[in-house]
Structure formats: structure tokens, C-alpha cells
Amino acid sequence: MKKVFLPFCLSLIIGHVLAQSALTSSDVSIEIRNLLEAHIINGSNHNGKLNLVQYDLLLKFYTNRDFQEAWTQKGRLSENAQKLLGQIEEARFDGLTPEEYHLSEIKDFINEFSLKNENESSLHLAYIDLILSDAYLKLATDLYRGKVSQEALKTDWEIQPKRMKLKFEEELESALKSGKLTENLKGFWPVFKVYPRMRESLRAYHKMEQNDAIDWNKISGNKVLKVGEYGKVVADVRKRLWFWKDLKEYTPEEVELYDSAMMEGVLHFQKRNGLTADGVVGKDTYDALNETPAALIKKVAVNLERMRWLPDTVMDNRFVVVNIANFQLDLVQQNGLDTIFSSPVIVGRQYHTTPIFNGEMSYIVLSPTWTVPSSIIRNEMIPKIKKDPNYLNRNHLKILTYSGQEVNPSAIDWSKTSSKSFPYMIRQSPGPHNSLGLAKFIFPNKHNVYIHDTPSKSLFSKDIRAFSHGCIRVQNPERLAEVILEDNKDWGHKEIEAAMHSGRETTVMLKEKIPVVLLYLTFWTDESGNPHIRKDIYERDRRISEALFD
Template identity: 30%
Template sequence: MVGTLAQGAMAQDAAPPAAPAVPQATATGLSADAIAFRDGLAHETAGLDETTRAAIDGFYASRDYRPFWNAGEGSPLATLEASVEQADAQGLPFFRYDADALQLLAGEPGMVGSPKLEVAATRTYIRFTGDLSAGIVRPLDIDPEINVKPKRATAAALLARLSDGSVSEVLRAAEPQDPDYRALMAEKERLEGLLGTDAWGAPVPAGPTLHVGESSPRVADLRARLARLGYGPDTAQAAVDDAAPAAVETAAAASAFDPGLEAEVKRFQKDNGLVDDGVAGRRTIDALNASPEDRLEQVVVNLERLRWMNHDLGARRIEVNIPDFSVVLLDHGNIPWSSRAVVGNAAETRTPEFSDEMTYMVVNPTWHIPDSIATRVYLPKLRKDPTVLARSNMRLFTRSGVEINPKLVNFNQYTAENFPFRVKQNPNSANALGRVKFMFPNQFSIYLHDTPHRELFVKDARAFSNGCIRLQEPIELAEVLLKGQVPDPQASIDGWLAAKSERYVYLDQPLPVYIMYRSAWADPDGTIQYRADIYGRDGEVFRALEAKGVSLPDAAQG
């Protein structure tokens, strides 16, 4: 802010009456008190890393080495302490920010305005604000397939924000602005109120699939569990006492799977990403039997995921949600296209989380089969029958591009380590990539594409691919992406498809693509949607959070 004696004097003239007067300045342009404060800062920050030390010194230099964290009601220090007190509400560990020690220090005589207290408060602010805005665990440290890269601001950048607004404004702005963040915080509070209670009642026992028209004690259990979760008539009262809903007056009626119960099963299924067929099978029962503790872990994990993605994602982008098996195109708050998706197989070829930019699409694509798939899927078949490739309209090539007749090769001599060939599948109706693929070149060789296997889209759990994202509505996406780029997108695409030759179509503007793993969020009506942890990543992230000090309330642990 200042660097000369004149500037220092001007700053003091403009300061509010409560600001301390600056004693006579020295030749450096700083008062004796400021020099003493600066030297005290140097002592208190001596053990910090150079970047943080320089950031703190730069912040106070911009203030002529005057204290920032004034004490008292409504002061910056009081605001910081009050915000940190609420760290747990956001799924962050309170103790991580040394708030108790800071409060004790502030209460010591003569500490307010001292370099010791200022450095302590500043360090708490830097860590807390950084965690709010970018999370507390590094995704790649959890799993190499979680290739998400939070944009954590530097200490200097975080401190610079204090010049632009009040502490409360800065801290609130640091939080993810996604509406889901506040919705999940509210859900976290609700779930914590259920821990250690019988609010959700007994789980539904394992057994055969339940259908409308059937009658059994398990149907009564199903009805009761749904009512406790808010599905069914008179559910508000059912959630707080053991009385059956008013519409169910007898044990016989409670045990009957009637159309009313079927409707509530469908509603629950829709809220949990299941096929809403009204049939209570294993996946539906598993979702019903999730405990408040299970859901609370999911909420805490997804709060952290929102912090990882707390930066400008672009007004126009594609989002893939792996556990929801869905893809959407967002365009300035609107959704002009969405699709069901098939994602990577959970056992062998899990789809990674990452982001990149889509730059082109390929109509009538050739499938250049990755080596991992060629050796895992096709090499065992070639050992038994060298004609297997021809029947699938595939061809075999050397690494230098020379086509080879598979009948002339002894495939028994090859393994995944020494397989010297490449396999390609020509464009055709049975091509594994279908009619079009959408490319955002990346280290994982993942892309979006069509598929001839349309039957998979009727399933609720759709983890069947080799890692890439198969789309139910790929042609519609191509048309939307080319709108404004060609006069008639539908006619252009129809013509390219009819030509049956491979065609590269480059986008005028690159389009960000985010492949995410969101297992809890709020729908437009405010209902919290939960999805099954198909890859076990919720568990991985929660264990990493626990290692940083995050924990559920005692009632959830005991």
C-alpha cells in the first residue's frame, strides 16, 4: 500500500479514528512501532516455509505493518473464530485450525495486536480459507483414478482477498457457490439429528423380490421403512412414532403390496437412481436399508468433492456423473441435452475422474482397439480361433501398419507383454463405437461414444464398458454441438453417416468435459438424491478425510 514517508502519512490521514496513531517515522518510511512489529513478524514466521513467510510479510507490509486481527465483538478476529467454530458443519475438522489455542492466546494480556497473535490468526485464516475453497485432501493421493486437480489459491492470494471485503464476506465467498453445497450442509445437520435414534426404523430383511399383489411380513417391513423415510401417507407422524400410517389400519393391510405402496416404491426408486418399476428387488432394498450413518458419510464426502471443483468450470460444459450413469450438456444454466450412459466395469475397467476439452468428433469411427483390450479380450479368442476378428469386421496389423492374416499367426506364443500387433474395427453398424465418438484427448484414452448395445440402457446399474462413456443419445449431442457451426446439423450428420466413411469434424470452440463421481446432490425440488458407491470411491475418500481428522458424531461411531 505504501512505500514512502509521504504515502505513510497519507494513509494515516485517511484511516478511521479508531486506527492507532503512527509515531514519528524513520528514514525507512516506517514508524518505530511498525519496525518493531515487522521484526516481531519475522521472528514469529521464522519456522514457516518461505512462501507462507513471504505472503504474511507482504500482507502486513501493505498495511504499513499495522495489526489486522483486532479483537472484540464484530471484529475480524471474532468473525474468524465464529466461522471456524462452524467448520464441522461443512465437514471440516475443527481442531485442524488451532481455534482453541487461538482463542486462549487472544485472551492473554497484551496479546491483541501483537505479532504472535497476528501470525497465529493469519495462519488459521490461510488454512481454513484454503480448505473451504479447495478441500483438505489431495485427490490423487487417494487414488490415481481420481485425477481431480483442485485450484488451491496461494497464501498471498488468500490474504489479498482481505483487502477487498470483510472477513465474513471473504469466508463466505471461499465456500463452493454450487447450490448443492448448502443443501448438503442442511442434509448433514438433519442426518446428525437422526444418529443414535430409531427414526428410520428396522431395515427390510433380505429375501425374494417383492411385487405388487403379493402379501407377506416383509411387505409390512417395506411399508414401514418407506414411511419412516418420508414415502407414503401420513409419513410425518410415522417418522416420529411407531404408529402405522393412517391408511393402514390392520396387520393384513400392512402386509399387502397394494398399488399405493407400489407408487411410493417408484418414488423412492426415482430419488435413488433406480429403475422406477415399483418392484422391490435387491438394489431397491439395499438403498432402503442404508443407515443415517451411511448417508452421512456420503454427504461429508460429497461436500469435499464440491470443494475440489470450486472454480470456474465454464458456462458451457459437459458433465458425466459416473454413479448416476448420466451425462448432461450445460449451457449457461440450461440443459439442452442429456443422456443415459454406460460407464466402466467396476471390477476391471473403472472410469477415471478427470477433465479435459472436447475438440472434435468422429462420424463413422474406426475403433483402434487399445492394447489392454486386445490382449485381455481378443488374444484368448485368437488362440482358439484366428477367424474371430473377421467375423467382427476387425483387422490385424503390425506396429508399422502392415496388415496381417490372422490365420498365419501362432498366437500361443504371445502374451500381454509381447503382443506385437494392433487390432482395428472398421466403421459399420456393429462397430463397438457406434456411429460417432466425441474426443477430448487425454492420458486415459477415454471418450464419449455411441454403442450398438442399446439394450444396456434399460438397466439402472450400467457399469459395463471398458472405461469409456457410452451414450444413449449420441446423435442428438452431435446435432446440439454443431448448432451454429453448420447451417443444418441434422442434414449434415445424416449425410456423413450415409457416406459410411470415417469423417473428422472439429468444433469451432473447445468444450470442457468433466467426468465426476457425485453420489449425493439436491435435485431442482430440493430432494437429496443418493446413488450407490459403485466403485467404492466414497469409502476411499472418507477414509482419507478421517486421516485428516474428519469424524462423524459419537452417536454414529458407537
């Protein structure tokens, strides 16, 4: 993105009428054109304090309007300028930095006034016009596309961007003519209903930070606290529960006693943070309690940015969304307002992270076989087979050539077998023992990641469910299959149940493909306005936060 540096020395007061006898719209128009042309001809930046970052869009915008000023009329700043200033200040609740949209420069123009001569007046009116237009264009593009480039940041985010290509210079012209600049800028927000709710949470956190009187020194998590026990940290825990409004303030009979009233606050806090709601204050609860308002402001900002990255194309029909950080799958419809299926899921370990991308579910496999990925064969299975000759048989695994011939494991000299040059494939037969369980849901992708059942049901009781090799394990695959196939008369409950337990693979093609989005949100706000915070299990928040604020 090109930057133009312009000199800056004078400012204006909104509503102050300048000496209009000599100053005309034509004078300002000429200065706007001169400033824009200077950049084209010279090909170099001007010295000065102010930088314009949307030069190409500015050139299109002013060329389309014959370089006429957009924000002033007869030396007076328009109401649109005041509206824009308000929206720039509000940008902090989008997780953006108002100063990056010329906030100080615009305020200086509004709050200070200096006029030396009529020639200088037209030049400085041209400056402020460019400043205001640049501020709008940058804010609009950041709200619509996101401020941070996913590609430049090189995150694991591979969700396809928005397909609609807006002409922001035309959007600006329309907003100025209608006078509905505030509504226009809000129109660039993501279509997801959660976005404005998250903005209100961020607004509340900013207010909390301003009124913060808490000592945020780290609470030591050495002592696990249970209701009825005493501890020196109890008072600090109670104060933080009060601060976050998880607990109503009251006068405890004993300050260091973890009483039953306080337990209600702990349970509420744990639920909001995606922790096991058992009332036991352990390491994860202490870690969550140690998050400051400033830290949460950045966390919300990171997730608002992720919302701006999301495409709106999935909103047309039903779609599946998996929030990796929340270990949950939802099948939703009606613009995300109606959840018709929800289930806890298991996602990838930290060294087998589940990628962030979107695709289209096209078929379901009932009673699937499992062809073991070569990486798992090399890194995990061969060492186990060498240690335990019965490993293959016990796990219903067969060795096959790539032409489909079964190989007797005893015919292989395992002592000489190298994980780097194993010439066979390994396949697991269908059944309740199968690592994919009784069903898998396929949305073809380069990562070979899909949703599937699992025989390891006990893992769903954990609050941090990161145990897989990257695929998503769903707790109730039978019900998910029923909901997905509800428009297919051939596949009711009985048919699905029978096929899942048949011991023979059955592929069911979907009549309509269903969009699937695997995303990573460590914060969101529900329909009731309650904030939900999740642990950054893959440590993906930091790089986005640095790009937004550093």
C-alpha cells in the same frame, strides 16, 4: 505445512473492557511480533495445547499491517470475531470439522475470563489474535481449495485444479476492513449452484441425526418384496421411508402388508437413489435403505469436497459433464443452469474404471473405424480367436501390419501365437457392427478415453451401467452431434445422418473446443432441493471420508 505450538491459559469475554489504563495497542502489537519472531529465530515448536497451521500466511498478514492486532481494539474483541465464530460453527455444513478451526479455543476465550496482570493481558490478546487469524486462513483455504490434497491422497482424481491463486492474507485484511466477513468466506465456495443446495441437504441430515429414533439394525435383504406381498421386514421398510420423507405417514391396515400406498414411497426412494423405479424391494434397495443418517452425512461431505476440487474455468461457455457414478452425460451452459442435452451413458467396469479428469473436445468422427487397443487384443481377442476361427470375420475385424498391409488370419499359426508378442494390429471396419457405433467424440487425453456410440443399446435399460473398458458410451450420439455442431451450417441433421451411415470415416473439427469434465459424484441436490444418492460403484468415497474425518 508448518505448525507452531503456543501456550494457552487465559481467555476473554467479547465486549468485556480490560484494564485499559496500562494496556495499549502497541503492547499487543509487540507481543504478536514477538510470538511470530520466536518461531523464525528458534526454528522449533513451542510446547502447548494450541497449534497454528498457517504460519507463513500469518507472517505475511501481520507484517503487512505492522503487526497491529486484527480482532481486538482497546482490549475489546470486535464484531468480526463473533462473525468468524459463527462461520466456523457453520463449517460442519460444508462437510468440515469445526474443531479443526480452533472452535473450542475460541469459545473458551469468549466464555471464560481471567486476568492476572497487565503484562499478561497484552500477551493473551496477542494469542487470541493469532488464533482467530489462523482459523480464518485455514477455513478460507479449505473452502477454496478443499481440505484434502488430491495428490497426497493418490486418488484417481486428475481434474486440473483452480488456476486463480488467491492471496488469502489480503482477503483477510479486506474482510476485516469491510466488516463483511461472513460474505467474504462464502465467496470462497465453489461457483457451482449445486454447492449451496448440497450444504442445505447436509444441514437437514444433521438435524435428522439429532432427532433420530430409528432402529438402524440392518434390514435383511433375503426376501424380494413386491406390492401385495407380506413380510416381517415390511414395517421396518415403511418406517425408513417415513424417516426419509419418501412416504407420508399413515396407518396401514396390515403392518406386514406391502400395500399400494407404500409402493409410492418405494418408487420415490428408488428414483432418488438411482435405482430402477419398479417398486420391487430387492438387494440394491435394501442396501440403500440400510444407509444411516451418519453415513449419509459423510457421503455428502465427501462430495462437497469434490466440488471444492473442481476448477471454475469450465463455466465460461458450454461444457460437457459426465457424472460417472450417475451414468449420465449433460451438455450445459450459462453457469450450469441450462441443460441443453442429457443422455444416459455406460461407463467402465470396476476393473476398467473410467478415470476422473477434464479435457477439451476438439473433433467428432462419424462412421468411425476402431483400432483395437493392444491390451484388449492380448487379454480378450487372441483367446477368442484361438477358440473360434470365424471370430474375426464375424465381427468385421481385420489384421494389419504396422505398415498397413492386411494379413490373412489363416496364414498365422495361432497355436504358437503368444498374447505377449503379437506383432500386428487389429482394426474393425465402420458400420452398425462397430464397437464404437456410428460416432465418437474426441477430447485428446493420455487415457485414450472418449465418448462414443454403441451397438449394444439394450444395456442402457440397466440401472447400474458399468460395462465398458473405460470409455463413455452415449445413448443418442446423433442428437449430441447435432447440438455440438449447431453453429456449423455445413452440418445439419441430414448431413450428420448421412455421414454416420456412410461406412466411411469422416472427421469434423469443432470451431470452438468444448470443455469436458468427467467427475464422480455420489450425492448432489437438484434445483428443487431434492437429494440424489448414488452407489459408490468404484468404492472411491472411503479414502476421501477417512482423510476428512479420521
